[in-house]
Amino acid sequence: MGKGIWAAVLLLGAVGAQAQDHAAHAAHAAAQAQSLQGESAAGTVADVPVQDQSGRSLHFHRDLVQGRLVAINFVFTRCTTVCPLLGARFAQVQKQLGDDAGRVALISVSIDPANDTPQELARWGRAFGAAPGWSLVTGARADIDQLARSLGASAADPASHVPLVLLIDERGKPRPWRRLDGLADATVLTAALRGAMAQPVE
Structure with missing residues (x-):
C-alpha cells in the first residue's frame, strides 16, 4: 500500500477517534449534569474582579448578580463539544423570553481565562447572536477558580x-x-426562569 494511502488511513482513524472522544465527553458531561440537578441552599457568590466581553472591569457579585435573577453557565471558547450547545441554549432562551428577556441576566463564565480574552468572548458570543443582557466574563485564574468554587463548580480542568x-x-x-x-432543551430553562x-x- 502506498505512503499516501497509509497517510489517509491514519488521518481518518485519528479523526474518527477524536469524534468518538468528543461524543464520549458530551455523553459523560450530560450524565453528570443530570445527576447534579436540583436545589441547594443559597450560598455566597464570590465578588471577584472580572472583565466582560466589552472589556469592562466589573465585580462579579455586586455588578452582575446582586438584586437580580440570573442564569449562570461555564464555558470556554476553544471547546468543541458541550460549550457550543450551552451557547446555543442561552441564545434560544433570550429569544424565547421575548419581552421578558430584560428581566433576567444571563452570565457565561470562562473557565479558560488564560486563552479567553474579552475579545475572544465577544467573538464567541457573536457567533451565537448574544443579545444585550448576556454577559460573558473572564478574569485572573485565581479569581475564576474562587468564583467557580463559590458557585459549587470547578474550573480546574x-x-x-x-x-x-x-x-x-x-x-x-x-x-x-x-x-x-x-x-436540556431551551424550553426547560425558559420555563424555570418564567x-x-x-x-x-x-
Missing part, C-alpha cells in the same frame, strides 16, 4: 467541566439556588 446552569434569584430574600442540565419571575419578591 476545562475539558471535563459539567454543563450545568445555575439559577440564582437575589431580587429579595435569599432563595435556594437551582441547578439545571445546561444541555417560574422564578412569577414568584413574589419578598
